[in-house]
Amino acid sequence: MARVEQRSKHSFARARLVFPDGTSRVTIERDPIPLYVERGMGSYLFDVDGRRFLDLSANFTTLIHGHAFAPVVEALTRQLQRGSCFANPTESEIELAELLCGRIPQVDRVRFVNTGTEAVLFGIKAARAFTGRSKIAKLEGAYHGAYDWAEVSLAATPDNWGDPTAPKSTAFYRGMPASVLDEVVVLRFNDIEGARRLLSLHADKLAAVVMDPMPSRGGLIAPKPEFVVAVQETARKNGILVIADEILNLRQSFRGASARYGLVPDLVTMGKIIGGGLPIGAVGGREDVMKVFEASAGRPLLPQGGTFSANTLSMTAGLAAMRHLDHAAFEYLELLGNIVRDGIGRAISNRCAPLCVTGAASLFRIHPMAQIPNDYREAHPVLAGATLMRQLTRFFAENGIILPYGAAASISTSMTRTEAEFVVDVFAGFLDGHQDMLEALEART
Template identity: 40%
Template sequence: MRVSNQMTVIAAYEQRTPRSRKHFEEVAQVIPAGATRSLNAWPPHPVYLESGAGMVVTDLDGNTYHDFLANYTALPLGYADPDITRALAEQVASGTVHSFSRTGERELAELLAARVPSVDKIRFTGSGTEAVMFALRLAKAYTRRTAVAKAEGGYHGTTDEVMISVRPAANLAGDAHAPRSVPEMAGIDESRVRETIVVPFNDIESSAAILRAHSDRLAALILEPVLGVGGMIPADREYLAAMREVCDELGIVLVFDEVITLRIAPGGAQEHYGVVPDITTMGKIVGGGMPIGAYGGRADLMALLEPRGGTDVYDARSGGPVLYQGGTFTGNALSIRAGITTMSKLDAAAITDLNAKGELLRRSVTEAVAGTPVALTVTGIGSLFNLHVGVKKVHTFRDLRGIDAARQHQLFIALLNRGAIIAPRGMGCVSTCTTTEDIEFFARAVNESLIDITGEC
């Protein structure tokens, strides 16, 4: 929808989504904010989707969109991939979840262990959040230390110990070289705030100094090789390599959160950067659009999940594992089957093609917006990107403070009006079904959307 000079982007949005508006008013009576996922609630009201195929989705009002978000990178093959659809239909006929493990777990585990350099053995979970929870618990059990470190701007799911300094307010965050540990929301246990140490992303000297200062109590350092929620900012290779060296020196378990970055190389960001962690957490793409998480690492670490000869699988005192893992839907047949199909199709050639599309998109958008009156920077790596309104350079999390928040939201709405989906914060990705024409469409849409929002804020 082209926006006239007499119509704001918000007014145009409301005009094209009246059924979504009505649905929002009704569903908000039973679901807070009208959405189970907080990310899916935004003013003036969310869009509600009904179907998707490839990278095109349709909303309640019949509007179609090119989806450049793919459920926050979880769908590298796009919506309703025929091979995944077929695999899921076959699996449903023989059961979705079972009391005991099924043989498919082995196939997906072997596939991932063969690809990801850090993985000797692997366990599946119900989500990426659970994968991180167990990975950090494993590090604590192994080191017998109680604290963990994470990067400012890093997002690792929603447990208390990692919902710290994800997007901290500037007045609370402290010095850039010594960030404070700031709880991300109400209800975070204060003891976890004290036991979560924050380091500045891409700052070698300051991060190393902080780790050394707390080394006697640090069990793990968890890092996203590319900050996701923190702006799709790639790490410097030198930073990751330095953190590897410091962790080795101090006996700290290095954990890479590759829930998002596993798609940038067959073996994930650790293959791309040539830096191997002790434990890797995974999710999103390894489930092929179904709920899943996984964590894997060195055999000696993963051995803490093995029983020790007793019959009580719950209790280490009577022979059970040092670290017990539960989960009714962990390793469920649907997620495993979809994961096998997806990861088999997402081979080295497919990832090379994905990365080329991502590079073309970032370059095309940068060129398209060069003459617009609103500053915009594109960050990302491989098939991942993020649009930042109001800033000219982004290298660290603190650089995001320069973003024009009002115009960032206006850009999100303006792109919806033109039939393009990204995250409200500007995050996006490409899929195997994304074409050159799709990328050209998106670059034009960004250019025109920036023109639409000029003078509105």
């Protein structure tokens, strides 16, 4: 293994001289060093040391068609020969906006940005501009990007998350302003009565409730229909906007995740798959709410710009990718997702292992606990569980599969049934070879 990883080790040594910890973003996994990628093709990654991996990360669920998807490559090649970015608008941004407005319910108008973080940032700002209120509510443990208010209680732990009926607003980083914590109401996912009570209690100051229909870092757990109704009804009654964060979960169906789970949002944040592998974000929603961005009559209620917002490369790649995400593509992704989740579930059941699997459509996540959790707190692993999941990720890598740690794994249209079954087989092999760790976990849960 030392010989095989020689180039990766050399790359990491170079990286440590220019990056604070040798990496360019906190989400880079290392065991003990990062895997440096040379190229990607279809469902596979090839690292600088010549190894091949089935990629279940797909750049954090972005690459729904896999790597180097031919229609995207061809469209980008044509566009690069005509220019990469302009200060003026292009017809490509209109075409992608038309596709999103025509497909995603409640999206009457769209503004493009460059990242999911920006999409949520401007979604929250739009809600504030529309309502004249400043507070927001969000789900404990849910990830919505690197905006201070969206980061509150992202990494809450048993040591600081507070009362189960009134979760505490916890800081994500040292020095986060106390004023930010005071302006965020934290809800527990699937806590029906808690959502009604807390939203009502703070109603006069709440601009919006930000809700990922199935939070990945919160456990990739399905919402209870009653919870969706509780949030929606209480918000409507009190003039609170509902922001559906579908940056990750838009891939759950042709019309997105909100449509799948009965959520009717006022604003929708989008990203990842709508960019075809290039940087992108978007906020869309009701026409009256989106009017806060209008500048035709002077300074808008909410100014929004960006040098690379709606850049023609992201628009071109996104349009090519989204046009190939038709109903048949989503049915295929659902089929493969069911093969993986059902197969993992059978492997667990046949061995009475203290594990479970969650997710939907083309997403899945394995948990080190016997019962499917209801929310972030229940999904929070004990030490033995976290250790086992690290070993699971390592075992998958040793068998040629990239399995994200503590986040959603994703399936792409470039995968086949054979590859889906291979994922199940590797998981079953892990269970068979780690009985001691499974017994230790069961004894502690």
